[in-house]
Amino acid sequence: DQQVKQNSPSLSVQEGRISILNCDYTNSMFDYFLWYKKYPAEGPTFLISISSIKDKNEDGRFTVFLNKSAKHLSLHIVPSQPGDSAVYFCAENYGGSQGNLIFGKGTKLSVKP
Amino acid sequence: GAGVSQSPRYKVAKRGQDVALRCDPISGHVSLFWYQQALGQGPEFLTYFQNEAQLDKSGLPSDRFFAERPEGSVSTLKIQRTQQEDSAVYLCASRPLQGMNTEAFFGQGTRLTVV
Structure with missing residues (x-):
């Protein structure tokens, strides 16, 4: 069973509107989550993270929300820009001090001009 | 270089x-x-190293896969007797500290195609 689930394989949003990408997790032991962005033919690049001591972390246009009771996190991008079009991966830090990352399958975001 | 570097970028085997x-x-x-x-x-x-020690190799899909990092810096992933199901992008990532709350930095990956 997948530990990190991204149930929407794709999302299409108009430029200037909000993009909301969702992620659910099953493992409660480790409580540090990350979002990565991936363009074709490139490696994933780190976007934003959140630990369980917070329920929100904001960085410019990007905000991540964590709902521990629901084991759910979401990434909000506002306003969305065409350059945000990419695949977004949610990842859970797993393994304590070893810090292995377990990834979801990703959501492909398309921002239309 | 400043980032994680992987080579080759593409490999057909x-x-x-x-x-x-x-x-x-x-x-x-x-x-x-x-x-x-x-x-x-x-x-x-697939696998994880802390310096030269391979602490977790639980993700390696078969004994045809082998990884090493003998001096705690450069690492090599070796696949023996490649099969078509091995076709994938292989990504390497590094992290500065052992602790939890740091992000991993990824290389661009090696796209392996087995024909």
């Missing part, structure tokens, strides 16, 4: 051939990870 994929992590990074990413999937964990 005939079925049954052995391949070696190289990863140069960011200088000074303690942790190094290998991931396999199949088409349409997220990166799947």
Whole structure:
């Protein structure tokens, strides 16, 4: 069973509107989550993270929300820009001090001009 | 260089051939990870090193896969007797510290195609 689930394989949003990408997790032991962005033919690049001591972390246009009771996190991008079009991966830090990352399958975001 | 470097970028191997994929992590990074990413999937964990010690190899799909990091810097992922199901992008990532709350930095990956 997948530990990190991204149930929407794709999302299409108009430029200037909000993009909301969702992620659910099953493992409660480790409580540090990350979002990565991936363009074709490139490696994933780190976007934003959140630990369980917070329920929100904001960085410019990007905000991540964590709902521990629901084991759910979401990434909000506002306003969305065409350059945000990419695949977004949610990842859970797993393994304590070893810090292995377990990834979801990703959501492909398309921002239309 | 400033980032994680992987070589080659692309590799085409005939079925049954052995391949070696190289990863140069960011200088000074303690942790190094290998991931396999199949088409349409997220990166799947293969193995993890802390310095030269391979602490977790639970994700390696078969004994044809072998990874090493002998001096605690450069790492090599070797696949013996490649099969078509090995076709994927192999990603290497490094992390500066052992602790939890740091992000991993990824290389651009090696796309392996087994024909």
